[in-house]
Amino acid sequence: MPETDAVKQTVQSQAVPDQDILLSARGLGRSVGSRRLWQGVDLKLQAAERLAVSGPSGVGKSLLLRALAGLDALEDGEVWLRGKPQFAWPMPQFRAEVMYLLQRPAPASGTVGTYLAEPFSFKIHAGKSYEPGEAARLLKHLGRPPAFLDQDAAHLSGGEAQLAALVRALLLSPTVLLLDEATSALDAETAGLAEALLRDWLDAGPARALVFVSHDRAQQERFATHIQPLSGMTE
Numbered sequence: 001m002p003e004t005d006a007v008k009q010t011v012q013s014q015a016v017p018d019q020d021i022l023l024s025a026r027g028l029g030r031s032v033g034s035r036r037l038w039q040g041v042d043l044k045l046q047a048a049e050r051l052a053v054s055g056p057s058g059v060g061k062s063l064l065l066r067a068l069a070g071l072d073a074l075e076d077g078e079v080w081l082r083g084k085p086q087f088a089w090p091m092p093q094f095r096a097e098v099m100y101l102l103q104r105p106a107p108a109s110g111t112v113g114t115y116l117a118e119p120f121s122f123k124i125h126a127g128k129s130y131e132p133g134e135a136a137r138l139l140k141h142l143g144r145p146p147a148f149l150d151q152d153a154a155h156l157s158g159g160e161a162q163l164a165a166l167v168r169a170l171l172l173s174p175t176v177l178l179l180d181e182a183t184s185a186l187d188a189e190t191a192g193l194a195e196a197l198l199r200d201w202l203d204a205g206p207a208r209a210l211v212f213v214s215h216d217r218a219q220q221e222r223f224a225t226h227i228q229p230l231s232g233m234t235e
């Protein structure tokens with residue numbers, strides 16, 4: 001194991017006072033059919049942390065993120081958001097706070113601006129308001145001009161769709177962002193801009209954190225504050 005991984009994993013295993021933990025999980029396990037993917041997965045996520053979940057293709061990284069997001073029922077173990085168990089949260093509220101971003105965002109219609117504004121009409125986001133100026137500011141950090149807001153959302157490239165989905169999530173200000181290969185279609189320079197934007201977003205507060213899956217080893221090394229390895233179960 002490279003030295004940097006060892007260091008990062010040591011950071012993750014240090015004792016952390018409970019009040020400083022945003023998201024935590026204990027004893028998570030998951031099977032698909034008769035196949036056990038992983039078990040005994042524990043994690044603790046503090047404010048401003050960027051946890052990479054690493055492991056080979058098919059090991060179950062996406063399924064772990066989906067479990068953390070409350071998108072799949074937990075088979076084993078428990079998840080807490082700010083000390084409250086996942087099952088005790090109204091699920092829409094939990095998902096508004098723990099937001100999962102896919103590698104391929106769902107197709108959208110209308111302009112990018114419409115797509116970004118859409119979730120603000122949902123009941124769960126009542127009290128938040130869409131600020132086009134803030135959207136333009138975030139897009140500028142990602143190297144996109146204000147005219148990007150007027151582009152047809154249905155015809156964005158794979159990378160552009162990822163940028164739009166990222167901005168949409170940031171505008172909604174979740175507590176925990178779960179990024180499932182959510183920058184995989186970006187060129188290296190734009191991926192760097194996205195990482196810088198995410199660092200700024202975490203630093204700006206309130207207390208927030210993110211978990212990400214990336215097959216880009218270099219991105220893991222430079223962007224993660226610590227790493228959660230997932231390894232396949234032996235039969």
Ligand SMILES: Nc1ncnc2c1ncn2[C@@H]1O[C@H](COP(=O)(O)OP(=O)(O)OP(=O)(O)O)[C@@H](O)[C@H]1O
Binds near residue numbers: 055
């Ligand atoms: N809904 C499902 N029904 C059946 N099997 C599933 C389902 N979702 C995932 N799997 C299987 O579970 C395993 C883990 O899938 P998952 O997508 O979590 O892996 P991953 O580690 O994220 O892989 P990759 O790095 O290739 O994206 C795979 O073998 C996959 O085929």
